[in-house]
Amino acid sequence: MDSAVKGRNDIIVQVFINIFLTILTLLAVLPFVLLVASSFTDESALLKQGYGFWPSKFSLYAYEYLFRSNAATIFRAYGITVFNTIIGTCLSILVAPMLAYPLSRKDYPRARLVTFLVFFTMLFNGGMVPSYIMWTQIFHIKNTLFAYILPGLVFNGFYIILYKNNFSNNIHPALIEAAKIDGAGEFYIYRKIILPLSLPILATVGLMVGIGYWNDWVNGLYYINNRNLYSLQVFLNSLVNDLRMLITMSSEMDIGVLDMPAISIRMAIAVVGTLPILILYPFFQKAFIAGISLGGVKE
């Protein structure tokens, strides 16, 4: 084949691929632009032209209003979300790798049994109703911060399999054997050898758990109905359908309801809820992509 023709073909293919991917990228990014732009648009301009990708008339009023009348609510919600994310992620990192590590050991006699117990949870669960009744009637976590942290989010079977595969593939049994001969106990080996060697996977899975905590609103929806305990996502959720809550809060604080920028404020709240994760994304995108890439790997 003529190499010039081939080169030209390649270029055409590249152009098409680039156009296609650019369209996808724009589809992924533009909605965020709409979100941010709308939140900075003047209320009257929004009423006339609707949400758009560029603020036709720039205004900070939505944010001003949000932070003037609801600063306490928003900062408390932020605080609760940050607290849940940190505690939940730490708990996960404390417990999950410790469950996964013995499963990777060939000399652990109950590895098969425990693996089955972990795997079975991925296939079958009791459903939402028994879980809800158990957490509320037996453990009484309704309207406590435990409700954000404990149900379902600490770890799941999938994370255990990720950890286990990583331990089996990356840690040579001879290393453990050598440490044992030197008189190290199992917990010492785990703490001083296994964990330091597994920092990448700890970061990757920890990140996924952390994002899960940050974004979770379902636990809040089920278990929290005390406004003072709303996390950021639950607060956002409570505002999805109506702005009634904001209005009641404002009227409690003697701020006029009429001048509330109802349309832009929705988007401003959403921006407030997304911003931290978007700002941090460039820093953790590598671990994030690595974590997702592990998803297709089986056993």
Place this chain on the structure above:
Amino acid sequence: MQNRIGDKENKKVYLIWSILAVLSLATLILPFAGYSYNKTAYQLAGFDFLLGKKIMGGTAYIAPVKFMWLAVMMPVAVLVVVLLKSRISSKLCGRLILAFGFVQVFCCGLFLLTASSTLSAVKKPKIEYGLYMLMFLGILIVVSAVYILYQLKVLCALDFMVLPGLLYLLINNYLPLIGISIAFRKIDFVKGIWNSEWVGFENFEFLFRSKDAFVITRNTLLYNAAFIIIGNTMGIITGICLSEIFSKRLQKIHQTLILLPQLISMVIVAYIVYGFLSYESGFVNKTLLSEAINFYGEKRYWPFILLFVNTWKGLGYSSTIYLSSIVGIDRNLYEAARIDGCTKFGAIKNITIPMLKPTVYTLVLLQVGRIFYSDFGLFYQVPMNSGALYTATNTIDTYVYRAMMKLNNISMASAASAYQAIVGFVIVLTFNLIVRKVNKENALF
């Protein structure tokens, strides 16, 4: 292997076990709970909870507590094992006693946590020290059994490592399994869950007689089928495009940005969708269409909207997985194909796609296994819980949520949730079995 324990010490432990068991039984005469009636404080002994008792001058009745019976069976069983110790090996002895002690502690804990519903009929219910004693003795039995088993090298340090994680799975995943029986009961919170009347399949009959059952099953299955097909097709195409792009920088940028929607919660997605579709101010209505459509009131658009949103949110995830398995394909194959005069498209068709098959199987099988479960956020948040859209957007998960939390209809909710759990499980097993029959390599388990 040498045991770490001598026979003499072993005998001592049997003695300790029998003392602990006898003490456990003796706690039953101690007060387990207290209440006040006519300004006088009364106490309920342990055996009152075994036999049931009329209290407060006969106005209230404490029903026998089933797991108290179970808790009391345990010290008896310990005694039996101790008596039989010459017949069975000490390892088996230790294992049995560990299990019994664990059940004893577990039952006491369960009683402690659910006492409020058991004692709901009385005024100022209070837990007394007898129950704590029984629990504490159970803990001692467990600890001594663990000690013996560790000395006999039945248990090792690794067992202690898996313990916290297993405990979490036990509570979070296994305990609710018992609760599936709620679907077969007529729940009455005054009587408590375990004393509620057993009604068999009545709840299911109600569920399947309503037209909701068909709608939620159809929606869950059809949406998931569409999501699997479109999501994976788009994921493969995008993954291939990402892998074919020359500039690694551009590849990284595209991949990172396409993943953006994956990062945010469905609540935010709902806000964004609202920004486009809102009747009075949405971008689509205000800018693109001359005549506004009330999207949140018209259900015929929603299958497409939800399919689009789901693909939009999931594309980064699936394309990243496919890209990573394309990157794992041996480059020499492409080199050989190129030398043999294979075109770019030929290489994609004859190398990339066949090599992707295992990943496709794994992902699709995982998704098919969850075909009875829907993304609650997608179906609840994105349509903004709009009642007019329910026939197009209601799935099993949203139905369970609304029946339980909004309508307070526990029987319907539990029936739907048990239906989902059981049929979902059957579907996973069936699909896995079929795949195993065809090709063992591709099966999940």
